[in-house]
Amino acid sequence: MPLSVSTSSPLLPLRALTSAPTARLVFVHGFLGSRADWKSVVQYLPDSVDAYALDLPGHGSVKQLRPKNFKGFVEHIKAQLQYLPDDGTPLFLVGYSLGARLLMHLAVQLDDDERSIAGFVIEGGNFGLQQESEIESRWENDYRWIARFREHPLTEVLNDWYQQSIFTSLTSVQRKRLIEERTRNDGEALAEVMSVTSLAKQDYLLPLLLSTQHKIYYIAGENDEKFCRLYESSKVDYEVVSGAGHNAHKDQPNKYAKKLTQLLSLRDTDSL
Template sequence: MESTTVNVRGIDIHFNRYNNGAKERIVFLHGFTGSRHSWDEVITFLPKTFDILTIDLIGHGETSKPMISSRYAVEEQIADLQALFQQLQWSNFTLVGYSMGGRLALPYASQYPVKKLILESSSPGLIDKEERLNRKQSDEQLADRILNEGLTSFVDFWEGIPLFHSQRQLTLEKKQHIRQERLAGSEIGLANSLRGFSTGVQPSYWDKLEEIVTPTFLITGELDEKFSKLAKEMKKYLPKAAHKEIMDVGHAIHVENPELFATIVEDIILKEDVR
């Protein structure tokens, strides 16, 4: 494994690379409060024939955390990814995005070619203007809370939201590992991520789904009713899409059952066609 920082469009992007030069290429994009390490356990179950990039997104991990929230906008992040891939001479790869990372992977794939697109518990954004405004306001308040009360207080709150209730079944060791990853974040990085790239701020991509001809695989957890419902709706519009609902897990399938998640990703990359 190589751990590298590359300067792209004025910011430093940090990523890990595994199995450099292997046949199949795959990129993983983590969720909010995560980092490239979110995928560490999944990678242990993937074959050495995969050349893998796990990227710290802007405001997270060891990647830059600009003070201006507009630098976190989805269009900026798409341009960052494309510049990084050009610098690395990466093409013909499978793109995997979880939650916030999926909200970036989807619009990226609507602009640039990828071999396959895997979206775990993700959304194309909000169509309704009032709903978007309400979400933007609540995310602004959450950003203020992070800056005013600090990271530990925010992580205590974040761990308790209903989206992550199914993670209460995890071992104490794994729960502590997730907590440490969240606590390794930065107040300004997370606050600006919310202000510049929250679900309420980003454009809705529902009207772009019909244009995405990339084979797309939607993976959701049975216990995450909201995102399972979203995936079923997305599948109606995506020209080449399949949806897998995984039993006994919630929002973060790769955390709650990393071995199964890795097996699904491997099957998609090596043999699965959209039916």
């Protein structure tokens, strides 16, 4: 029987930890991904930065974990953060796509006086939908995907998934590699994840994000036209990763790491 609460931590370091870190980063992957997605980015971060990543329910090491609603996914992230040392080291949370949407929910839930998290980095995260017609249309679309993940061979579904317009910047080689990686998932688990984390089930967060005192940084790939337009029309400042599409950290890990280093003022110990 699937679990709704984690009994152990899927939050693990992505590389050797330091004795006196200058910052601590926790990475949260998107739908279909896993904590391993961030390994290529971490190698380019300053050595004194401790880097962790977690698996979201229904993915990676916690495929059996199935929260019953959107809030349950947010609570999963909060629970994993409790495993981190409480030593005053600045903590930044970095999320992509679904991971970014969950982190935005977390950001608006936290009291403005809660300073345990120094900032949030949002990559390709949608603020939510406002119009009922948009919500209904999105749910109809997602429901079709949910049925396909449940009923069809995963490779077949993934082939069609990565033909969506948001992934048009992918080369045939990149698309093939992603499909090979994502076939490690479980179709039934993915269907359950989408059924409770669909954009149609998410609150519209932009007004709350604009008013929060928490530091929130937005990132989009240069070729991700949808999210560049979204961030511009929403009047939020955002950074562009050149030569990257929707999945900027996978497309250009070196450039992405440099953006993080600049945005979050990350430093090596010997530069302090």
